[in-house]
Amino acid sequence: MLRSLNTGVSGLRAFQTKLDVIGNNIANVNTVGYKKGRVVFEDIFSQTLRGATAPSASSGGINPLQVGLGTKVASVDNLFTPGSxxxxxxxxxxxxxxxxxxxxxxxxxxxxxxxxxxxxxxxxxxxxxxxxxxxxxxxxxxxxxxxxxxxxxxxxxxxxxxxxxxxxxxxxxxxxxxxxxxxxxxxxxxxxxxxxxxxxxxxxxxxxxxxxxxxxxxxMSNVDLSEELTDMITAQRGFQANAKIITVSDSILEELVNLKR
Structure with missing residues (x-):
């Protein structure tokens, strides 16, 4: 199976969490004393196809060859900046x-x-x-x-x-x-x-x-509605892009299966 399938799925999950947090922030835009949440992403372990080597007297060093395996939610932070x-x-x-x-x-x-x-x-x-x-x-x-x-x-x-x-x-x-x-x-x-x-x-x-x-x-809440709506658009496009990765990967697998015919 293609790595990109699992990579796309990890992106969908992460951006879904981000959309959930943004939705909760927007829902509480007028909640007294509410503090907004923020999602922080981090990359998942990368598969090493070739390790790095140090330079020697006769040859230069070689950089590592790695393929990333997607993203995940590192934390959902509460931001305690003062509200108006x-x-x-x-x-x-x-x-x-x-x-x-x-x-x-x-x-x-x-x-x-x-x-x-x-x-x-x-x-x-x-x-x-x-x-x-x-x-x-x-x-x-x-x-x-x-x-x-x-x-x-x-x-x-x-x-x-x-x-x-x-x-x-x-x-x-x-x-x-x-x-x-x-x-x-x-x-x-x-x-x-x-x-x-x-x-x-x-x-x-x-x-x-x-x-x-x-x-x-x-x-009042420290939620900035314009900022949340902008983040929502970014998260929506990120979700769509990762869904496209899965669609393209599926098309490639379909072509491989059809080689047998």
Whole structure:
């Protein structure tokens, strides 16, 4: 069988994966806190038909003679470049100006990371995300308003303050924690614009990490639609070209079979 058949198949598989990732990026172009994916290809092992030889005193060296066997997906990376902020004027919507993630805790007490700052207060005066996961403060406890609060505020350092009906600040305020990741590429998506870390999550004070929390804004997806559509055209043409390799290889095999007639 021709090597080009398997080579073409490997190309089809790789470009299909690329189209899948591009399609997911486009579908999440308006998803709050979404980080786009990127497919990286690498070549497959090459068959060596003749090895290389070093030059000698009487003759020059010979370069290797190798035939590549196709391509494969090396990785699907998540790109954590910042998304554009959009104004909502909702006082519990938060935007992280700088590097870092909010830390939320699910019903299984698992800590997860997110850049999506869509929070609201539940019946216990705790800040939670749309899935009911609790936002954690710098002490690792839920971010909660003091009892009897009728109003509140969140400053750029993440300090959550409650006020009584007379406008007096109540004791017991908390500070929203953030987590900074030196290598965000190790994070894995778990849905809901949430990420799981392979290492224990360390919560820090935003002020200590030169991070500001902006209220009334949300971070939108970092997907560039024009870039994704251009990549989609490239991937489509790559898929078509590899399909053509299979078609041409099939025609050559048909000619070989017909030699017997």
């Amino acid at each position: 902020p959009t104004t909502t004027n909702n006082p519990t919507d938060l935007y992280i100006d700088g590097d870092g993630f909010f830390v939320v805790q699910n019903s299984s007490n698992e800590r997860l990371l997110t850049r999506a700052g869509t929070f609201s207060f539940d019946s216990n005066n705790q800040l939670v995300n749309p899935d009911g996961m609790i936002l954690l403060g710098i002490d690792g406890k839920p971010v909660k308003l003091p009892d009897d609060s009728v109003a509140f505020s969140i400053d750029i350092n993440g300090n959550v303050k409650g006020f009584d009906k007379d406008g007096k600040e109540l004791p017991g305020g908390t500070t929203i924690g953030i987590s900074t990741i030196t290598n965000p590429g190790r994070l894995s998506k778990v849905g809901g614009s949430l990420y799981r870390d392979t290492d224990p999550i360390i919560i820090s004070n935003p002020k200590d990490k030169t991070v500001q929390l902006i209220t009334g804004q949300l971070e």
